[in-house]
Amino acid sequence: MPAMTIAELEAFLKREFPEIRGLGVRVERVDEGSILVRLPANAGNLRPGGTISGPSMMTLVDLAMYLLLLAQIGPVALAVTTSLNIDFLRKPPLGDLLAEGELLKLGKRMAIGDFRLRGASGGPVVARASVTYSIPPREAGASQ
């Protein structure tokens, strides 16, 4: 069972990161090793032509990994991204995007997740990404 429920994850996010509330990211599913997150298409994250922009996809992946990690270890605001790698494979379809992520490693000091992005109505993978987070030592305030 995850350390945090969907409702707890979303409440934590709104409290700690009010500036990304506008993204409207929603957790569709989370368990002890994977997550499914939806990014609604809206005026702020589109590129010319109406599809979701590259920077919005990177923000989605970074956020989805953070949520996946929190779901395992509980609300640790100090976890930070140390690396992100993304391949943009094809133009996304119009509409919402789904990011599906799998936790490949959860160590004491770092976590690595692997993500695939698709249009919410199906179709081929539009981007793949991997993300590494550094986890602060539990006993202290962490200087990364």
Added chain:
Amino acid sequence: MPAMTIAELEAFLKREFPEIRGLGVRVERVDEGSILVRLPANAGNLRPGGTISGPSMMTLVDLAMYLLLLAQIGPVALAVTTSLNIDFLRKPPLGDLLAEGELLKLGKRMAIGDFRLRGASGGPVVARASVTYSIPPREAGASQ
């Protein structure tokens, strides 16, 4: 001499990508192989604690590479990012960030740039990134 001046780059950006106007990115310098771009710190791109967030840094790098490429080949709206890799090395200082980029390869079909981000008031590198863009064939509309 670059194919586009700073004024032309910024005008192109405002016309084609109105949604990122809010970022307030400014080109400080551009020549036939490098670019220096400033991201002003503002309410929208900060993380808790007041430093510029990871997603804002990724957006900055993606945009800086696009501008570096346009400066060489002229206004080609169809160039698209195919891959971005970033290492976050340390917490950025409070205040604006500078992204300095170098064009490592400009081929007929792809371009690769290498970037380092620092606080505008100096200090160590806070992130490094490399970005690959696909360049559409000149004669056609490009299907990537």
Added chain:
Amino acid sequence: MPAMTIAELEAFLKREFPEIRGLGVRVERVDEGSILVRLPANAGNLRPGGTISGPSMMTLVDLAMYLLLLAQIGPVALAVTTSLNIDFLRKPPLGDLLAEGELLKLGKRMAIGDFRLRGASGGPVVARASVTYSIPPREAGASQ
């Protein structure tokens, strides 16, 4: 149906790349979008402690992607790696390694594959990697 069978792939490899014959890589399975390749553990590719080394894993991934691409488009000696990204997740077990790869994109000019490495006797993923190949234009000798 793939453009090349396992026997054709292995014969091509021996003829064109005699220097890697020593690796002893074997194609266990290949179809129109995925591949499974085995790297036998042997004296030349081990690190202290007897597990397969990082450089050997990178060589395995690069080669597996080349084979996966050839299986789709036929024997094109001029396809070249343009980028490789690998995360080493944990120490591999003693013994052979298996690399399982999926072709995420096969365009006219580039191909991208996604790989996971595991011990041949099972267990968790020991490394994940993504690889990009540039495909030469069919009509000419290709200068990338």
Added chain:
Amino acid sequence: MPAMTIAELEAFLKREFPEIRGLGVRVERVDEGSILVRLPANAGNLRPGGTISGPSMMTLVDLAMYLLLLAQIGPVALAVTTSLNIDFLRKPPLGDLLAEGELLKLGKRMAIGDFRLRGASGGPVVARASVTYSIPPREAGASQ
């Protein structure tokens, strides 16, 4: 002043990693934040056409980062690569390759280096790479 001299680095390498002795890698220069390493062209590391192969370049980068790290912290055999990212920009020239690396971060738990590869006789960058190593805790045997 580095924690290990060139002679000490090369002796450590031969003792701990006899299997890569055949590569013939030579440290040309090392100081408190950078390194220059030479990979001699020889029959074992060439691809068809006589230029140094992609896998040999990846091995060179991994090894150069290991040496750069050892030069700072002394002989720690347990440091391990956690991630490597490389862009192959153009075909290398015939002959030896030089890898020049810079240590971008040396933390308590991880180190990140940035590398550029060129032909020994000059010319443009043929590959760029970044590498992350995990540094074992000093007091214990490290389980990564």
